Amino acid sequence: MGDLLAAAGTSLGLGAAGAALTVVLALPVAWLAIRYRSLASTAVERSTYVANALPGIVVALALVTVSIRVVAPAYQTFGLLLVAYAIMFLPRAVVSVRAALEQAPVVLDDVAHSLGAGPIATARRVTLPVIAPGIGAGAALVFLAVSTELTATLMLSPIDTSTLATEFWSASSSVAYGAAAPYALLLVLISVPATILLGRHATLATPVERMNP
DSSP: OHHHHHHHHHHHHHHHHHHHHHHHHHHHHHHHHHHSOSHHHHHHHHHTTGGGGSOHHHHHHHHHHHHHHTOGGGTTSHHHHHHHHHHHHHHHHHHHHHHHHHTSOHHHHHHHHHTTOOHHHHIIIIIHHHHHHHHHHHHHHHHHHHHHOOHHHHHHSOTTOOOHHHHHHHHHHTTOHHHHHHHHHHHHHHHHHHHHHHHHHHHHHHHHHHHOO
């Protein structure tokens, strides 16, 4: 029972941290792509999608090579593992945040500026509340992906780190299906809140999509 709870706690922590980091990185990319359209911003946005076409093992091996040759202390640390998650799942967050920004009219920023609000105040009090559902949806997508990710986690996580995905793989690969079942069940259970959040976001977004075909 203790191993099961420890693995669940690690999965939840990595999922939350990976989602937070990825969404933070996605915000400026989506902001440039929508608010400052240009060839450069389009190139930056599209460069994030490259990782989506790469297998996880390719990203993991690349980070292993770079960390060993350039920053050896970073190898097999949670920091490097979070970087891998951000690289692999950044496209999911960018798509969600970009879609939310497209539904936030620039005129709202103009009105806020006309009332004396600066760029930071406008972003904090006007834009971010409008795009918050999209940010939440992107975070939920990344959280789900991180919680079930296996390859990069096995290659980059510190020694003796166990997550629900790695423990499920270990037990099932040994044909111990009874031992693997609790980990599979917890994987399903921790995905429920994120799935509900995505469902609510889709329901709320539908009227807006109908108004903006």
